[in-house]
Every structure is written in C-alpha cells, then in structure tokens.
Amino acid sequence: MADIRLEGVGHSYDGGRTWALKPMTWTWQSSRAYALLGPSGCGKTTLLNIISGLITPTVGRIFFDDRDVTDVPTAGRNIAQVFQFPVLYEEMSVYDNLAFPLRNRKYPAKDVDERVRQVARLLGLEDVLRRRSRRLDPGRQQIVSLGRGLVRSQVAAVLLDEPLTVVDPALKWTLRSKLKEIHRDTGHTLIYVTHDQTEALTFADEVVVVNDGAIVQAGEPAELFLSPAHEFVGHFIGSPGMNMLPAEIADGVVRVGESDVGLAEGDLPPGPVRIGVRPEFVLINGDRRSPGVAARVTGIDRMGAYDLVHTLVGEHTVTAKTEAGSPYTPESTEFLHFPADRTFLFRDQVRCGSL
C-alpha cells in the first residue's frame, strides 16, 4: 500500500478549453477509506480514472509513494477497480470470478481458497459460489464484482465508482458496513465515488467534496457538517442543506435587513456577506437577550421524528429543524436566532468568518 500523490494533476477533454478536473495537488494517504463526493459531472470519475491509469492527465504527475506512475499503464499500477455495473466473466462460477485476480497474480492455491471463502462469507455469497455468474440477478452480480475488487489484500488502492447503484436499497446499508469491516481487516486504501451524501458520510474516514472540477473541502463527516469551508459544502451536505442569507457587516456588526444578528468574528472589512446556518441550529424565539430576525412562517413539514419549519426572512427562505409537534402556524411571525458558534460568514462562496 502506498500514499497516492497528485502533483498539479488536471484534465481537459477538449484541448484545454475547459477543465473537467482543474489542476490540483492532493495526497490520498495509505490505508484510509475516502469518499469522493460531488454532483454528477463534477469530475469524480475522471479523477478516479487518472489514479487507475485509464486516463493520462493533461497536466501534472502522479506518484505512488516516490514512484512516478504518470506514464505507467493500468496493469502496472496494482490497482483494483469496481465500476457502477457488474464486470464479470459470466460463464465462470462465482468462485472462479472471485479467485481470478488472485490466480492471475499466482497466489498459492491454499491462499486463493482461504481468501475467496473469507470474502464470500463477508459479502453473503457463500451459497452461490458454485453458480454461474450470469445466473445471478444484477444486484448479486455487482456484489461479486465488489468481491473481486476486494479479494486481493496487497493492492495500491481499491477504487470504487458508485459501486452500489444497482444494488437493492435495503442491501446497501448492510454492504456498506461489510465494506467497512473488510477495510478494517485488510487496511486497503479505498476511494469510493458517490454523489450520495449518506453513502459518503456513513462509509468514509474522510470525505473529499468535489465541485466543478476542484476539491472544495476534505474532512471527517462531522467537520464537513459542523464547519463547512465553502457554501457548496453547506448546501450539498445536510438534509436540507445550510440556509444562506444575504447580510451586511458594518462597524463589526452583522445585519440582516434592519436586525443585528451578532458580531463578526474574523478580521472582516465592512460590506456584503452571506451568512450560513444549518436548519438544525436555527432557534425560533429562543434567545431573550436579542430580538432576533423577524420571519414569516410559510409552511411546516411534519416528518415524524422532527418538524421542518419553513419561513421567509424578507424574500429569503430559512428553514429550522425543530422537535416534532412544534407549535408554529403558517402566516404567523416568529423570531429567528442564529447561534454564534454555528453561524458562518461567506464571501465569494468561501468561509471568511463566523458570528
């Protein structure tokens, strides 16, 4: 296993007119489980294919530890890759499919058998080991593909590109925890591409958020949730995402319309900012020390475990997540408070301070 280092790596599919991946420098540390999270088209697959060698980057160099692999083809990189759809030898048994990557690298027969059975047990494939792969449903076939990706213990990295798309939703949770178990056991470096925040947050040691061809923030799930460094992370992570409101800094005080909402922390020049606060932290009528920001309730979603109270501050929507059974009614005016340690200030989408 090796650290995988990208130095100034970027890729353009159209001769440099646009960049699917903007030049970046970044290290994937050995043995960590990463999720690469971002919306469709942001460059996740391009990045993964650059690591595996399916794509040669337009600019930059890639290193596995100190070895420059930029010009090394996929076969020479010792990478396992799992795609969105099953890639199997359909006429072979499940057992032989799982054994293939090991036999191909001349593992002793005893080790092959041991490892195949171990992976089959973890992924719930024991009862179909003798079956031809084409006779399994696509979801099961994909689990076999996953097994093939994970069966070798000595790989530089396992790259997983939306591997659970065709798997039954009920099975996804189980498979994700199995993946974590296998990761604990093998210490593989895993890079798991997904556009689904739940998948990313429940799976990874570290989530790398990509937007528009660039890494906007990387961190542990809690860090991304509690301390987003970029508006995109605020929107994209959380359900619903972070509320954003235009505000103004004057004499060190942050104002929304006519209301003071707190002091600006950080050395910030006066002028417009956007304040961001997650629905979980918006307080309704919660602070007697300040009048708060007047908001008109527009609707309440009763979600069972909690309520989502939707309001308008001027013409901007602010949603609060409250306990179930909240007493607010549409058209009433309530007062919102934004807690100092949970409210951030953004300029040009980048966090520049807090309340």
Ligand code: ATP
């Ligand atoms: P998805 O989740 O939809 O696969 P992604 O985040 O993996 O998206 P990429 O597939 O890496 O994103 O695509 C990044 C950008 O590059 C997109 O704008 C896409 O249209 C473009 N692109 C990807 N592959 C090619 C290609 N072979 N030729 C031209 N443009 C491409």
